[in-house]
Amino acid sequence: MENYDIVIIGAGPVGLTLSTSLARWGYKIKHIDNRPEPTATGRADGIQPRSLDLLRNMGLKRQIMAHDPAKVYEVAFWDPAAKGIHRTGTWASCPKFIDARYPFTTLLHQGLIERVFIEDIEKHGGQIQRPWTITGFKNDGKDPVYPVEVNIAHVDGTLKETVRAKYLFSGEGARSFVRDQLGVQIHHKDPIAHVWGVMDGVVRTDFPDIKMKCTIHSDAGSIMVIPRENNMVRLYIQLASSTDKDWNPRKTATQEEVQSHAKKILKPYSIEWDRVEWYSAYPIGQGIAERYTLDERVFMGGDACHTHSPKAGQGMNTAFLDAVNLAWKIHHVESGFASRSILNTYESERKLIAENLLNFDARYAKLFSARIPSAGEVGSANTQAAAQAASQHEPEENEFIKTFKASCEFTSGYGVAYDANIYNWSPAHPAQSPLFLSYQKGTHLRTGRILTPATVTRVVDANVVHLEQEIPYNGSFRLYIFAGTPAVSSGALKDFATYMTAPRSFFSTYLHEDEEADRYHERHNPHTPFLTLATVVALPRDEIEIDELLPPVLSRYRDHVYADDVWDARVPEAKAAAHAKIGLDEEKGGVVVVRPDGYVGCVVKLEQGTGTVDALNAFFGSFTGKSMGGADAKL
């Protein structure tokens, strides 16, 4: 019987993201899918701005963009008018008040996205075993290292395998064998279910917004228009609702019926199909699994845990982030960087996001079905939101602006905010120090949210780069040392380096074991696989001599030393825009800890003495399960 680190069931977005993550970090994976090949047409297709950040960080964005996906920058709203329909306004998918690198949704069919992941998995020596399915599993603990037994079989029943694994993951989709076996219930936030018809194809039309995302309400019904790659357009039509008198969840409609329905809705405009690539009609309700794991050995994610209407385009994006959240936590437990207990943060973090998503989905639907906001209202909400973002204060908001902002944050993916916990510092965190900064005090960053993007100049080669993308998706915590102005901060920097390299510090605890290995060309993890360090200096590039300004432990990461000297329109008066956007003093700087998935863990003042490292020792000590720092760590 063969042993694996993990058995992954299902090669949709969640399973593939988990697989590619763990394959890169050296884990032994058995990955099966019950389909003979990847998705050929249709299914999910919307990649949010935040997900594109993630795909870029994983080194997969270029392959996605090579397919020339459609990009949605705005959503248009159409309503009944005297003669058919008229446009009542448009709404940016990701308005300017959100500081996004890619302020658009990327539309590409799921099969092409799956193939990008599969190629990456194969590049790292993995593969998907198809068409195989799971037939049974138990966490019987017979082997303490590989406690889970998993039975799999070829879908035709001719072949069977039994393997043992440290973990089992179900990315099976809404109909999950694993979830059923575990007896995990699905809760329905909104009891209303719908039958949707979806059609991808190439059309001829005089409807002027056919290349925009549109929500169209007409007296003949409603439709959603989404542009696609390859000159295609997707139409979503709601065919039935559980609020209908004659509700039948098995209601369906032929392709021709849906086309004829679409023609009526779009009047006075005409529409004809050159070809239909994919058509499907399916019932869907809002649902959320009550648990994502029972034993922290058998996990579930993606559609197995949450389903909702396709309108907000969230499914695949939530799946990506489920997988990433779990991947680095398993990696840290298995590498000894974290106590096993932290695995409970997978469910607590990701289930909250799914709940927020379902709540949002309902609110979003209500907002638009109740009353379409006018272009003027949207414009003014946008302006106010931007003004509030610029003022960097907790705003007072009316309900409409709140919903508007939340909608934009959700549809862009930047609405994902994890609550305070062991990884996301708050005043209630076990790590206590007056040096911790918070959104209320000392920084514009919020823990549990992603690092604000910032453009800086890499010192070694003068390349203008995106700071938030510079450290790749390598499973390490990211320590950004905003070094301020060395004339002011050099003492603090020196002390930081001294105490960070002292015995039993968060840094020294996880040094590479094979000290003699040749790491000359290692740019990201020269000292420890647990951390990658980056230093941002508030000086023009040509005034930065790395070896003179930085202590050796920081200058060792010379490919990660940046000049904060690029002007930014969002902080036009700032001399050091990255410091300013993050809300750190341009002279004194500060230290930002970012989790391997890009979310901010904590922000600490950079001060002379032991305080900065003490605070970080306490923070890291809280989840590594090891006491860090202490008297003997002070040299």
Add this chain to the structure above:
Amino acid sequence: MENYDIVIIGAGPVGLTLSTSLARWGYKIKHIDNRPEPTATGRADGIQPRSLDLLRNMGLKRQIMAHDPAKVYEVAFWDPAAKGIHRTGTWASCPKFIDARYPFTTLLHQGLIERVFIEDIEKHGGQIQRPWTITGFKNDGKDPVYPVEVNIAHVDGTLKETVRAKYLFSGEGARSFVRDQLGVQIHHKDPIAHVWGVMDGVVRTDFPDIKMKCTIHSDAGSIMVIPRENNMVRLYIQLASSTDKDWNPRKTATQEEVQSHAKKILKPYSIEWDRVEWYSAYPIGQGIAERYTLDERVFMGGDACHTHSPKAGQGMNTAFLDAVNLAWKIHHVESGFASRSILNTYESERKLIAENLLNFDARYAKLFSARIPSAGEVGSANTQAAAQAASQHEPEENEFIKTFKASCEFTSGYGVAYDANIYNWSPAHPAQSPLFLSYQKGTHLRTGRILTPATVTRVVDANVVHLEQEIPYNGSFRLYIFAGTPAVSSGALKDFATYMTAPRSFFSTYLHEDEEADRYHERHNPHTPFLTLATVVALPRDEIEIDELLPPVLSRYRDHVYADDVWDARVPEAKAAAHAKIGLDEEKGGVVVVRPDGYVGCVVKLEQGTGTVDALNAFFGSFTGKSMGGADAKL
């Protein structure tokens, strides 16, 4: 005997660029190369900012960038110091006064670049026949359509072919059989020749600028450092010069000698090689062919026509532009869009560029060998150049600033400026009208230079796009109608559409012959292969209803209608930044004609009446060889 449109000899950058261009436009090509396979290592590697624009326009940039090339933003200068060498300053490759999308040089070895082209050629049904060589040719005119006979053979002599062609092109490199056979002489601008040693490899060093482009002068000699893809670095070392007392053009040096030499030059820094991928030593002199063609049937380009030192990194870039210049001219002659006589503009345009390049090469060398400018001098030259660029006036310049600007323009590729001729309007052009605008009067564009980049919003899908890239490299002239504000310009727009669609206009003369063909999905050439139209309206996107604002002939190009509503830091006060950068009135607009290779042909006022179209009829009439417009064209 088989007939071809063209026989291309050599599959280096110039031959491949010509081949991919003509393959896309449907020509039948015989393309041979005497090497058994593409360049494996070494050779040219620098892609200038301007060339990257071109590669993007050809749809090849993404494939190039997929190889993760090094990017050079700055050049560092190192000089002798008390203990070895010290940095005296840095200089941007493409400073801010140049309005470039990609202000960096892209470094990637020639073989990877060649493969990108070869894949594209194969996608369009072409292939390279290897290893085959040319053994003879004559323009005997025996077949008036295919006047050139070409003899080719397998390099081992076992196989031979004789074919006939409309054109023969030599992209054979510095040692050109075709050039020799034609008896075309090489002139040497600068009689000094050099022997260069070049080495690509992975190094270990404490030299801080190893990831920058560096020019290093030390008491032990000189070296040039160029970073590469794959963590490699290229070193150029001048091994001998014809000014040496013991000059020997066959002088060479072993790899070890060059490494030992480099170690001495770099002191006090150390350098060691992990591996050497490529090493070569070769003599090179500045030379230029006195003719690029004798009969406008047999053409040459690339290194067959011009050689120079590798220091300025111009070789491959000049080759790209040679090929592009020739490609669309052959295409236009063969499609009946131009008289055969325009083929003489290939030599007149491209030879001038080569001469300028060689002059620059000498000046550039002198500038730095005579005296290294201080960082302060460079900084102040940069500031003054930027101020002059902003003021948009012909500047008064001192010698140093002139050379500085010319250097930057040359190294970035934006120094390519074609003189006035039949394609580049000037007051001396046969087309005469008071409506023509010039850099001195009415526009900031200069004919013979590329279109200024501008960011705009595409109306149909609200995508923020790069206007200068929107029309692909399709062999068509590009007509940019800057429509100003329709409240002011609607009459002029209407007249423009009316007279443009009148019989015998530049537009109507080349309408598709098969009028009945289904062109619903044709975005770029719905009316004629000769022209692609784009309209830029000085209004916010959401105020533009394409079908209401534009005459039908312009709204037909709905994928090429843009809102000039994106703020630009270079014209911060402008309401319509693209109009402002191009120097056209934000209310009245104007029409810009851009050649298929991206260079500006002419700029015309947009006025009510027949004047605008009259001017364009005269302009296009001058090289199409057809009388355009006239009394019967006025409806």
